[in-house]
Amino acid sequence: PYDVLVIGGGPAGAAAAIYSARKGIRTGVVAERFGGQVLDTVSIENFISVKETEGPKLAMALEQHVKEYDVDVMNLQKAAQVIPGANQGDLIEVKLASGASLKSKSIILATGARWREMNVSGEQEYRGKGVAYCPHCDGPLFKGKRVAVIGGGNSGVEAAIDLAGIVAHVTLIEFDSKLRADAVLQRKLFSLPNVTVITEAMTTEVIGNGEKVTGLKYKSRNTDEIATVELEGIFVQIGLLPNTDFLKGTVQLTNRGEIEINSRGETSVPGVFAAGDCTNVPYKQIIIAMGAGATASLGAFDHLIRTSAP
């Protein structure tokens, strides 16, 4: 059996694996797609000490760093079920979608998340060419330009306020008749001179010139009329979905499906730890996920030295 089995090969999983392997304990990583969301990122400018890099380059560096150590990397393998031991100290079983089964004294869940997409024409084509999902990551690329934020919940309104300080103009588009964000955020938003809020509007198309986004089309849910907004960027803020469906009923999740952890990365199940975007950590970033992976790994090591026979 493994001492530590990490599920997920993004920044959180890679950091967890390296920290575990450096303790000289038996470490494995099961990853559906090693690299995680980093593989889908064009340019990264906020990974401190690396001025600028590209997603696939950082993903490759993550994998190479993990492979410097004695870690079993099982890439292109999906975990389908986690079965905690019946008694404290029993091995935890991880069933893979392939039918295989792995056993470990401790588990670190680092399965990440994915942004909910609009599913409109042009969205995929212009992803990374004007269509963005992370204001902290890509906001500065649109300095002095016009952008839209899709979604009027807390994350959408926070994004609009954040972007309004950087870009020339923000159009916030909400499907419902009113914004769902907290009142204090809405007050702030409506006080800003360079923000327009459009409610009861459904985004129908991302328009571009073949290279970059040039605008979007939305349909008024009142009049059915289609309108066009000219702009250079679109931030989609309609939800971040944690990859935790297979954990329902196993570990405690929040109502948004995020794994609940404490400051040591412990979940509700002894021996099961979690880190990164799949957890209830408030901010979702590479550097934060890596720190959380290190925390969970040290938490797991602490658990092992207290529970394993010498």
Ligand code: FAD
């Ligand atoms: P992820 O990166 O999501 O990795 C999850 C891992 O788990 C993957 O290997 C996945 O295949 C695997 N997995 C999932 N389910 C299973 C399963 N059932 N079994 C086995 N494996 C599974 N952050 C920044 O700091 N700077 C940026 O510039 C930046 N830009 C971004 C741009 C885009 C387009 C996106 C989508 C995100 C961006 N982010 C950025 C956010 C950043 O990528 C994430 O915060 C970070 O990758 C989270 O790391 P993670 O390890 O928690 O999860």
